[in-house]
Amino acid sequence: MTNQIIQAILLGGYYALIACGLSFMFSIMKIINLAHGSLLVLSSYLFWWLADSYAISPFYSLSIVIPIMMMIGWALQEFLLQKSARGGELLPILTTFGLAIVLENLLFEYFGADTRSLAPYIGDLSWESWQILTDIYVGKTSVYILLSAISLLASLQLFMQKTAMGRQIRATAHDPDTAGLIGINARKASAIAAAIALGTIAISGLAMSIRGVFDAYSGGPQLLFAFEVTIIGGMGSLWGVLLGGIVLAMAQTIGASIHPQGFLIGGHVIFFVILLARLYMANSVIAIRIKKVFGGLR
């Protein structure tokens, strides 16, 4: 039982990491990037390709893949999202969905149907673990993934609150026209936000390919996990992402213990339960009472 909870928290760290980019883009640019999963797979393939063809350790190739993904993010904003966001809130859904279809099929065409993993390229790390209690072991990679999720979320939070650029991005997110009036280059701020989002995708792509296998069409399920985490955690809150990841992983673990096929079902069910609770609690008496109690405490 304790073991299951610990493993679920570690898995939750992974979910938080893959949701980072989606949540960031959604809170800043108000766009749900349906190509999120496919871009994640693209970055995984980049790591795999660098390791396989040039024998570069995945941890060193972070310094190559992150800039590449950031440039893709800038291009994405400049050539696709910029134009489609002007056409209303529905258009970015369609263009990013189209991009996902194009990307995953191109990856399939280029890399074929074999599943890949980076585990063979990181030496012993892939199976090493720490013993934390007599009968409980935690995989080193899972711990590193959880730690990177926490540090990534913390640095994003700090960047957005403490730096001038972060403030400019937040101002643009709030009201691009007014931000423009006070001398902020809204276009540049959005491009930087998109580049940051894709940079985090590169990190989560590394996490995905180290802890398991992937193929060209792995993007869809990852997108759904990332989206569920974003909604469970409450939109716009970066720490909510961490909480959302852990809740999702817990629900999946409980689902799996109820039924052999219950892992994914558990995750989807908790998503709808929380969605429903949030929608119906919003104006209910209980919610107002809870607010009063907590408001009083503050």
Place this chain on the structure above:
Amino acid sequence: MNTAEKTHQDNSDNLSNRANKYANSVKVTRWTAASKRAVILAALLIIALAFAPLFASVGFIDRLTALFIYIILATMWNALAGYGGLVSVGQQAFFGLGAYFTIRIAHLGLDPFVAVALSAVVVAAVSYPISLIMLRLRGGEFAIGMWVIAALIHLLVNLDGLIQGETGISLISLNSYPSQSRLTIIYLLALFSMTGLLVMLFILLRSRQGSAIQAIRDSEEAASSLGVEPEKVKRLLFVLAAFGIGLAGALWLASATSFQPKTYFSVQWSAYMIFMVLVGGIGKFEGAILGAILFFLVETWFSTAGVWYLVGLGAIAIAFSLFLPKGIWGELERRFNWQFLPVGYHVEIKHSDPNKSNNK
């Protein structure tokens, strides 16, 4: 007080005079000569198609059945996105459920074709509680939330022992019909369903509800300020789209005979629907039909290209949404003022410029 009342009277007289004058100068029509001809032609075409099994080849009839199903899918997705403003990437949920319930109902011992029709009704019933949650989401959240619904329903269907997981099952009871008459029945059923759904949507869009739907399409805020209830209208469209897409799934199963959950609950169906509607013209009644026909032709010619075919579909969808967001029909309508199946009104202003007609 008297003076005030008189002024008021004068004002309203003046107003009503002006309104009368205005009414005389404006002519509101629905039907134009071209649209009347188009509807008669469409009716004749459908009657002709009904007799096609008498002389067309088996392969041709089979392909036409697929085309009718595509038209249903495009029209229903368009009803949801183009009129309700609800872009969904999870409509495969209802497509798969339509097929699944057909298997289930046929398993009870009912005739497979009765099962097809009943299944669509069950799908519509299931979609109602789903709409209660989903319609509270907006924009992208709704789009991808529907995908979660599809993924969840897919997993739940896999739990049913009858389906045998991803191995799937066939609609075996179809064997009680000889293959030639089976094909003809499915063809006629698809033709009848397509026509029925098109007529249903056409009548709905021309009704009082339809004016509300089109008002919401143009501006939800403005529509609500005029007393339109977007929630009610969107629920109606959601259930209608679920019914139509469920029917399409059931028909697809009847025509393909085997049910593998993975193929029916694939997100590819949403990609196809989006492609058809974007290319044809989102929010245009004729656009969805045109898009489905174009998709059908593209599939017939290029689907052997495999992966590149899918890359092409995605790229074309992006290009259309960026550069031609109203689709091909929207462009034709703008340039030539075509409107063959009128769901809006023509407003002609006689005084100011008799040659200029304003198309709504």
